[in-house]
Amino acid sequence: MTDAYSLLILPGDGIGPEVMAEVVKVIDWFGANRGMTFEVGHDLVGGAAYDRHGVPLSDETMARAQSVDAVLLGAVGGPAYDDLDFSVKPERGLLRLRKEMDLFANLRPAQCFDALADFSSLKREIVAGLDILIVRELTSGVYFGEPRGIHADDNNPDNEGGRVGVNTQRYTSGEVRRVARAAFELARKRGNRVCSMEKANVMESGILWREEVQWVHDNEYPDVALSHMYADNGAMQLVRNPRQFDVIVTDNLFGDILSDAAAMLTGSLGMLPSASLGAPMANGRPKALYEPVHGSAPDIAGQGKANPIACILSFAMALRYSFDEGDAAAALERAVEKVLADGVRTADLMGPEDGTAVSTAQMGDLIVAALAAEA
């Protein structure tokens, strides 16, 4: 008998509501067939919230997000909101969620389903069966460090143009340790290996990063295999032999770049889930936001063409990381794999030679049917 799992669903804009409708089918299936009790609330974020409240995330929605086990987000943004003031742009709603929930660990799996290996920018033999997880520190580092800014470079007559731009890479040991712990915990649920990436050869913050990750390992996770790699070499290794990795942990800047590079190993944007996790709450579950990597895809919104798999796989991550339902998560991933192996494709997964694409709703229905068939 499990406790109820509380979820707040924020579909957002564009294809967000379309792909989220398919996740709701999956949630309902697990509720009806796996003895799980979900308490599901729905609310607005992004442009949809701006239209209703004049802000991309209301205080009430923010408070609801803080009170649930997991937030599921679709996507935000769209051309109708492009000219809004920066302070109320749809993305600000997402940033507020991440900041106020203090979601410091961003999880980006790069998993290559066999049926889609030919969609990768790399050769099939390099990516088939790929299953790695990049853990990016999300709330500190050079994107947040002070001092920052652009100012006059007075007293430097040799500087043509006369200005200087400054950002500061800054990490505390506590910030490194908490994201390292997240990576080691995740590794224990997977292949039990962590590779930490920084630039300890040229950056003091990189030396600190390396030492603190090692400290957490030696004192708390000696059972997990830990290696260190310079981030530039990491980028090379990701395209040379990505399957050598299990969990990669890295800082905000390197993680931003490395996770996008890893994403391309797997083919379509419509396939990529993500999770952002924070500190444990009173019930032991981490603060958590799950969302597909893709945006609101205004070019195909409202046409039933969107691929719901990234959003569905984001819910699989919620099952695994918020609710410790690893078996259910794996069953859902197998259902996705089965449907793809059967040749079912949304338009984004089709080559010129392929047959007819299924709609967003048909893809969702077939994944639920595959779940039921496996049971």
Ligand code: NAD
């Ligand atoms: P996008 O990810 O929305 O779309 C890029 C391309 O990929 C488009 O051709 C789109 O049709 C396709 N695509 C994306 N998701 C798909 C899916 N599930 N199925 C099939 N095809 C899919 O990126 P963009 O076009 O640069 O941005 C559109 C809007 O989304 C902008 O307003 C942007 O600010 C916003 N955005 C939001 C997020 C987010 O909510 N996390 C992320 C990125 C962009």
